[in-house]
C-alpha cells in the first residue's frame with residue numbers, strides 16, 4: 001500500500017477522506033500531534049457502518065498510516081483510535097449489529113493501533129473448559145451471560161465481611177501503575193492501554209484472599225496452587241484497560257500469543273459497584289467490563305464475580321473472550337483478578353517461574369512447534385485494495401502491515417506522503 005492507495009481506500013469507505021488527504025499530503029503531519037489526532041479521528045469516522053470486508057480494508061489503511069506516525073506520537077494516534085472504538089461499541093446502533101460486526105470492530109481497533117502482529121499459538125492446552133462450566137457442569141446455577149464461550153456472573157461470590165476485609169486491606173496497600181502481558185516479559189510495559197493501578201496479593205496475606213483463590217480454582221476443578229498471586233486493581237479518574245486477552249498478546253492475524261503461565265480462566269471479583277446513574281452523557285457504561293464480541297457489558301457489582309474461559313473448546317486461546325475495562329469516571333472501582341492457570345504457580349508467584357522452560361515446554365516463541373495459525377475471532381474476507389487513481393503517487397513504500405515497526409518507519413524526511421506530481 002502506498003499513500004494514494006491508502007487515501008483511495010479511505011475515500012471508498014466514506015471516511016473523511018478530504019481531511020485525511022489534506023493532512024497526509026503534507027509530510028510534516030506525522031510529527032504534529034494535532035494532525036496525528038485529526039488523521040486518526042478522520043480515518044475511523046463512521047467505521048461502525050462498515051461491514052466485515054470494509055472494516056478489514058479500513059483496518060489496513062489505518063495500520064499503514066499508523067506506521068508513518070512519528071513513534072513518540074503513536075500513543076496519541078492509539079488514544080484517538082480507542083476513543084473511536086468506544087463510540088463504535090457503545091452507540092445504540094450496536095443493538096442491530098451481530099457479534100461478528102462487534103468482533104470486526106475489535107479487530108479493526110487492534111490492527112489499526114498496531115497492537116497486533118503475527119505470532120504463534122498455543123496448541124497444547126489440554127483443558128476442556130466447557131465440560132466443567134457447561135449446562136451440566138458445576139456452575140449451571142450461575143447466571144450465564146454467554147453460552148459459548150461460557151461467561152458467568154456469580155452473585156455474592158464473597159461474603160460482605162470478606163469483601164470489607166479486602167477493601168480495608170486495599171485502602172492501606174501500595175498500588176503501582178498496572179502492567180500488561182502479566183508483568184513477566186522485559187517489554188511488559190507501563191502501557192497506555194492499561195492506565196489503572198494495581199497491587200499483587202501474596203499468598204497468606206488475608207484469609208479472605210486465600211479463600212477466594214481456593215473457591216475460584218475449585219469451580220473449574222483446579223487447585224489453589226494453579227492461581228497466580230491475586231491482583232487487586234483500582235481505577236479512578238478515567239482510568240481503563242483497553243481491549244485485551246488474559247491469556248496473552250493478541251496479534252494482527254488474530255492469533256493470541258500465549259504469555260506464560262497459561263491462564264485457562266479468569267475470575268474477576270468486583271469489590272465495588274457502579275450504577276447506571278454514574279454513566280456520563282454519552283451513555284457509555286461507566287467502568288463496565290465489556291466483551292465486544294459477545295456483546296456483554298457488565299457493570300461492577302460489589303461481591304459479584306465474572307468468570308470466563310480464556311481458551312476455547314479446542315484448547316486454544318479464544319479470541320471471543322477479548323475484553324476491556326471501560327474508563328471509570330467520578331468514582332473508584334476496585335476489582336480482584338483471579339487468574340487460574342494450567343500449571344501450578346504455587347506460592348512462588350509468576351515472577352519466579354522458569355519462563356524459559358515454560359516457553360520451551362509449550363512451544364511458545366518456537367515457530368516450528370506451533371505451525372498452525374490460530375484463526376481470527378471472525379474471519380474477514382480479503383478485500384482487493386481499490387485501484388490507485390490514475391495520478392498515482394510515485395511512492396515506493398511497499399511495507400504492508402504487521403512487519404512494520406518503529407524501526408521500519410522512515411526517517412522524518414521520508415517522502416511517502418508527498419503530493420503526486
Ligand SMILES: O=C(O)CCC(=O)C(=O)O
Pocket residue numbers: 233241246268287288289290323324325326335337
Ligand atoms: O476491570 C475490568 O473490568 C477488567 C480488568 C481486566 O480485564 C484485567 O485486569 O485483566
Ligand SMILES: [Fe+2]
Pocket residue numbers: 244245246323
Ligand atoms: Fe483482563
